[in-house]
Amino acid sequence: MADSEVAATGCERLARLVAPPAEPVDASGDWAAVQDRIGGRLPADYRRLVETYGWGEFCDYLYLRTPFGTSRHNGIERQMADLNSPAPTAPPAATAPPARERELHPRPSHPASGAGPAELLIWGTTMDADRLCWLTGGAPDEWPVVVWSSEGRHETHHLGAADFLAGWVGGHVGSHLLADMEPDLAPWFNTFRPRTHRCLRLSAGPRVAAECLRVLRDALAPTVDRGSWYSEDGELGQDHFATVDTDWHLTYDADRPHRIRIAFPPEDGERVRQRLFAAVALMGCEVLQVTTAAGTPLAAWHAPTDDDRSA
Template sequence: MTETVASLTRFVPPPAVPVDARGDWPAAEATLGRPLPGDYKHLVAAYGWGEFCDYLRLHTPFGTSRYNGLAWQTGKPSGRAEAEADRGRYPYPLHPAPGGLLIWGGTIDADRLCWLTTGTPDRWPVVVWSSDGRYETHPVGTAAFIEAWAGGRVSSRLLADMEPGPAPWFTTFRPRLHRCLWLTEGPFAHERRSAILRDALAPTADRGTWRSGQGDAGQDHFATVGTDWLLTYDMARPHQIRISFPPEDGPRVGRRLFAAVRRMRCEVTRISAGKGETLPAWGAVAAEDWVPRT
């Protein structure tokens, strides 16, 4: 593992079980027609396919999802006039011309993160290709770029800044079920309810908090450590817990979450499962049965 990747893993803990992190590197490189940077290979092995801080996405060349993978920036000029027009739109060579942009990631704002494939792979700089067609070059490798962005040290006209807040995190892209529990208010104030919920699901890690200016609405975002359950607890309007989790964890999630709601002295009035599906309210569905059995 490179020194930069080792530093990043200390700063942003990688998942216990990365997704799409292992595969045939020689075959992937043969398909692309280029060897790939060493630090990128170490990043993929450590993190796999996923997202840093709900914003910056790392792709891998492995797996079967159409949303994952590496891709060349391409264009299709059909004649000299079209080629000249494309040269204005795309300041870098278009594949298969040498020195094109190879896309290795992206952002939730539809920006693409690329390598400028000139020189040796371990010296390829990162190019941000924004969703509105602008570009900027950062003269560092992939791992150094991600570490600097997560640490708030990247100066960019195109990317959103890493805002101060909880320690940076990584979310693995994996199949997940989504549930939303609509709750009665109960006798406790929000801060105590939130503390009870976090204690019942401990250990947990912060992923940001939001409050309205009037203080009557807000959200607490956190994740369970080791089990990879992602939660949002809404303060009011409506009062609800949203959770996503690996399907195989369904019964365990149900038992722990329902027990937490009882400790919060609240009642579940409705459970929604996404795509317009509504499940029976708590009391009419057992913890083991609130997810489909596979």
């Protein structure tokens, strides 16, 4: 089967579940130079993934890394260097066949050219600092995915990267190491781009938290759910959502005092300020303070800060 046919299967399945971005970031470059650097060919479905989605995150959890761009998070050197931490400890004596032994106890390194020992190469990460790798060795399009947890545990999935992602977002791939998609949420992909982060601390108003959230989302409509959590007594919690047309990411924090957190493209700064402050007024509240995401108070909405970064 041709590389393009192998790649299309998993990537097209994923694209039916998760709409690709119109303008993927860090999605193109010199593939020949990348493969020369690692000493071999990369799986065809990974190349298709990078060209289709670029640098970004699936469902605020799984991060797709690319070998291109200037970000310190990307580049083939980073994908290789991130595996310098200790591997899970192998038993003193191997009792499994060699191929099975490599699967049970993969070595954290980059692939050598030819059909050498199976080693690991990173293609993604998670928000919990887990690493998504290939167990290299043999034909690249047959490399299985290894989930390498931040605690040093690992598990092998006999799927390519695209099929693994499609299975995870679709709820068909189970993992003892990764979190599951929140039930009833439609999967999504966020392209990494420069964003400004602001947090608004609000005064108490006449409405309960659930009503404040409804007013806020109505004022910024249309919006889509991005997950939520609440304490058992319902007193504390957060609702995450995003605007459909403007790509603003918001969290309504029902703590006391309640807060609105927002991340938005820098060029939208004034429009965000106007719409958000108008929404707060409709909620019957006042903005007591504006801070960065890290909680640093700001003298003005547009004040530049070191906390504003790509996210």
